[in-house]
Amino acid sequence: MLSHYDAVVVGAGPAGSVAARKLAQHGLNVLLIEKRQEIGVPVRCAEAIGDEPTRPYIDIDPRWINATITRYAICNSAGDHVNVPPAGLTYVVDRKVFDWELAHLASKAGAHIRTRTSATNLIRENGQVTGVRITSMGKEYAIQCRLVIAADGTESQVARWGGLNTVPPMADFYVGFQYLLGGIRVDPTRCEYHVGTALAPGGYAWVFPKGDDTANVGLVISANHAAEVSAQTYLDRFVARLFPKANILGAVAGGIPATGALKKMVADGLMVVGDAAHQADPLTAGGINLGMIGADMAAQAAEKAFDAGDLSAQALSEYEKLWRDRFGVQHRALYQIRKIIASMDDALFGKLIRTAAQLPLQDMGLGEILLAVLRHHPQLLLESRKLITTGLVIMK
Numbered sequence: 001m002l003s004h005y006d007a008v009v010v011g012a013g014p015a016g017s018v019a020a021r022k023l024a025q026h027g028l029n030v031l032l033i034e035k036r037q038e039i040g041v042p043v044r045c046a047e048a049i050g051d052e053p054t055r056p057y058i059d060i061d062p063r064w065i066n067a068t069i070t071r072y073a074i075c076n077s078a079g080d081h082v083n084v085p086p087a088g089l090t091y092v093v094d095r096k097v098f099d100w101e102l103a104h105l106a107s108k109a110g111a112h113i114r115t116r117t118s119a120t121n122l123i124r125e126n127g128q129v130t131g132v133r134i135t136s137m138g139k140e141y142a143i144q145c146r147l148v149i150a151a152d153g154t155e156s157q158v159a160r161w162g163g164l165n166t167v168p169p170m171a172d173f174y175v176g177f178q179y180l181l182g183g184i185r186v187d188p189t190r191c192e193y194h195v196g197t198a199l200a201p202g203g204y205a206w207v208f209p210k211g212d213d214t215a216n217v218g219l220v221i222s223a224n225h226a227a228e229v230s231a232q233t234y235l236d237r238f239v240a241r242l243f244p245k246a247n248i249l250g251a252v253a254g255g256i257p258a259t260g261a262l263k264k265m266v267a268d269g270l271m272v273v274g275d276a277a278h279q280a281d282p283l284t285a286g287g288i289n290l291g292m293i294g295a296d297m298a299a300q301a302a303e304k305a306f307d308a309g310d311l312s313a314q315a316l317s318e319y320e321k322l323w324r325d326r327f328g329v330q331h332r333a334l335y336q337i338r339k340i341i342a343s344m345d346d347a348l349f350g351k352l353i354r355t356a357a358q359l360p361l362q363d364m365g366l367g368e369i370l371l372a373v374l375r376h377h378p379q380l381l382l383e384s385r386k387l388i389t390t391g392l393v394i395m396k
């Protein structure tokens with residue numbers, strides 16, 4: 001490990017590995033640090049990725065695909081369901097291998113990588129970030145650099161040390177719990193989403209097949225419900241109802257901000273990417289693909305900033321613009337949809353599912369589906385004008 005780098009990337013999840021690789025490919029001297037012993041473990045994820053948004057970053061190897069998904073089902077606890085065609089091909093992958101392969105690509109591009117190495121603070125001079133304090137294999141170091149990329153996930157501290165406010169409101173923070181279940185029969189080509197106030201208040205449950213009679217079965221609830229009943233308790237009830245004879249082969253807990261991306265994702269000498277920047281989808285909380293895209297955008301802006309010799313927040317803010325232009329409107333709409341679904345009672349949600357099940361969904365976009373559902377349930381117009389705006393935005 002050197003004492004000086006052009007850039008230090010903190011966190012070797014998908015976002016950090018993509019950022020490190022892109023910067024190294026630009027000829028910059030990059031250090032990627034990961035506090036865990038081994039990249040990719042433990043897996044805290046349902047492991048679903050999109051085919052199309054993944055391809056720019058890694059060749060999808062059939063050996064690490066556990067299931068190929070061609071259908072989604074939205075279900076309620078009364079047993080109603082509607083099959084929705086996915087926006088694109090989806091895979092459930094072995095995330096441990098996926099994360100490792102992404103880091104390997106960063107290594108091949110020339111980035112230095114160190115595991116069991118934690119960032120413990122930033123070094124700042126006159127407000128400008130000029131380095132990172134780290135503990136690596138039990139020893140402390142002060143590494144100088146011109147840019148730090150915070151890719152340290154949901155619990156990001158690096159962004160906070162840099163003066164950015166990353167604390168989401170309780171209602172916009174998903175608390176999750178998941179089991180890898182074995183000995184169960186599920187459709188190997190279908191991901192299920194289960195919605196209901198008693199089932200997962202403010203969130204939803206999922207069943208994502210992993211092949212060979214296994215599945216990731218988990219749920220997220222809004223954090224402001226978690227104090228009364230834990231996410232694990234809700235999941236135990238769900239599993240007891242759907243898979244009473246299942247074996248539990250693994251259990252993970254985790255949180256995800258579902259706010260939409262932070263408004264401020266840069267400071268002088270600092271950029272924040274992936275979950276640390278709240279880039280996960282504000283409806284589903286899927287963040288693997290979005291984190292990689294965010295990291296790519298950050299790297300594009302950083303490369304220009306290095307070329308111009310200006311790593312100020314002003315110069316780096318082109319990254320925020322790239323993100324806003326591509327996802328700003330769409331993510332605000334998805335955020336509204338989540339709020340509306342969370343405020344619906346189960347009876348109305350059941351009616352919506354039954355209405356949607358009658359529609360030719362394979363020929364319709366999400367916006368058209370929303371508008372068709374509204375035609376059948378005009379009372380929703382009174383409840384939320386935002387729903388119509390959202391439908392129109394998504395149709396564009």
Ligand SMILES: Cc1cc2nc3c(=O)[nH]c(=O)nc-3n(C[C@H](O)[C@H](O)[C@H](O)COP(=O)(O)OP(=O)(O)OC[C@H]3O[C@@H](n4cnc5c(N)ncnc54)[C@H](O)[C@@H]3O)c2cc1C
Binds near residue numbers: 010012046117152
């Ligand atoms: C239960 C659950 C299920 C999910 N399912 C899906 C899904 O199916 N599909 C999907 O797209 N998304 C899913 N997500 C979200 C997805 O896991 C994240 O959006 C994604 O991992 C974000 O990638 P990232 O690189 O930003 O952060 P992470 O993958 O969290 O990586 C951050 C890394 O930074 C490291 N780190 C943290 N602090 C430090 C430090 N101080 N020094 C050094 N290293 C540090 C961490 O150890 C970690 O390895 C799920 C999340 C949960 C909790």
